[in-house]
Amino acid sequence: MSLPPFSHDVNTQYTESPNASWSFGQKVDTTAAGKEWLEGEKEGWKIIDTEKEDHIKLYQLMISGIVPRPIAFIATISEDGIENLAPFSWFNMVTHNPPIISFACSNGPVHFKDTRTNVTNGLGFTVNIISEPFIEQANSTSIDAPPSFDEWSISGLTKEPAIHVKASRVKESAFSMECELHQAIDITQPTTGAITTTLILARVKYIHVRKDMLNERGNVDATKFKAVGRLGDISYARVGDAFRLPRPIWTQEEDKINGLLAATGHL
Ligand SMILES: Cc1cc2nc3c(=O)[nH]c(=O)nc-3n(C[C@H](O)[C@H](O)[C@H](O)COP(=O)(O)O)c2cc1C
Numbered sequence: 001m002s003l004p005p006f007s008h009d010v011n012t013q014y015t016e017s018p019n020a021s022w023s024f025g026q027k028v029d030t031t032a033a034g035k036e037w038l039e040g041e042k043e044g045w046k047i048i049d050t051e052k053e054d055h056i057k058l059y060q061l062m063i064s065g066i067v068p069r070p071i072a073f074i075a076t077i078s079e080d081g082i083e084n085l086a087p088f089s090w091f092n093m094v095t096h097n098p099p100i101i102s103f104a105c106s107n108g109p110v111h112f113k114d115t116r117t118n119v120t121n122g123l124g125f126t127v128n129i130i131s132e133p134f135i136e137q138a139n140s141t142s143i144d145a146p147p148s149f150d151e152w153s154i155s156g157l158t159k160e161p162a163i164h165v166k167a168s169r170v171k172e173s174a175f176s177m178e179c180e181l182h183q184a185i186d187i188t189q190p191t192t193g194a195i196t197t198t199l200i201l202a203r204v205k206y207i208h209v210r211k212d213m214l215n216e217r218g219n220v221d222a223t224k225f226k227a228v229g230r231l232g233d234i235s236y237a238r239v240g241d242a243f244r245l246p247r248p249i250w251t252q253e254e255d256k257i258n259g260l261l262a263a264t265g266h267l
Contacts, residue, residue: 010240012223017245024253025260063089064232071230072103073128073138076118077167078148083159084114085141085151085170087130089230099204100182101127106197114147116198124165124180127202128173132226132238137172164205174210175220179203
């Protein structure tokens with residue numbers, strides 16, 4: 001399939017939300033976009049029994065449905081001093097207090113991925129966020145190289161010494177976290193007993209953030225960051241426009257909500 005070239009002209013901007021005048025209780029079919037969305041339901045539903053589904057198909061379905069996923073670009077070091085770099089999109093923040101992130105490594109039938117082996121060796125590791133200008137370099141490190149291969153050597157990326165952990169951080173990444181293992185939780189397949197996956201909880205000790213990415217509140221500005229996410233199959237996601245939608249506050253909305261509940265017979 002031939003694809004159009006990547007457009008470098010698309011820049012993230014902050015916009016209103018899709019239905020900025022939405023009010024409590026308003027149904028989805030009250031907008032043209034909502035109506036069109038609901039039309040699709042006419043084709044019906046496919047229900048998948050996960051225990052009966054082929055696990056490769058389940059993998060493909062789940063990674064295409066649970067999207068977009070952030071990507072942890074993880075730099076580790078082995079006990080022998082061999083550095084390793086690979087992307088992992090079963091990744092998220094768990095809590096800021098204490099600062100903990102999670103990611104999961106699927107395990108091969110014979111041996112663990114280098115990342116899984118290295119993150120438990122006590123030497124620490126870095127988790128770096130990938131931005132559009134170096135996605136090809138980052139993607140190259142997911143190569144199924146033999147164990148102990150140092151993917152840095154083919155990536156074109158630059159090792160920057162960390163201040164606390166032995167592993168390097170990715171210099172090109174505008175947001176890097178120096179991490180220590182908090183907990184490794186092995187996930188066992190109930191039928192075979194195999195440890196198919198390991199969930200890693202990591203404690204973030206230091207964060208390196210490029211100053212040009214920060215807004216006036218000291219937070220990362222999505223319009224500058226160009227962070228990349230993961231979709232299904234071999235697809236990646238760019239951020240695109242970011243719409244602003246405040247979280248409702250009960251004390252401000254209570255009267256409106258009570259009015260709606262009274263009008264719809266819920267009170
Ligand atoms: C964008 C992207 C996301 C990935 N996410 C994961 C993941 O969450 N878990 C996993 O086990 N493998 C994931 N992989 C595959 C690993 O990156 C790949 O197996 C890599 O070779 C592991 O390297 P290592 O053996 O050096 O640790 C992903 C690959 C890509 C390209």
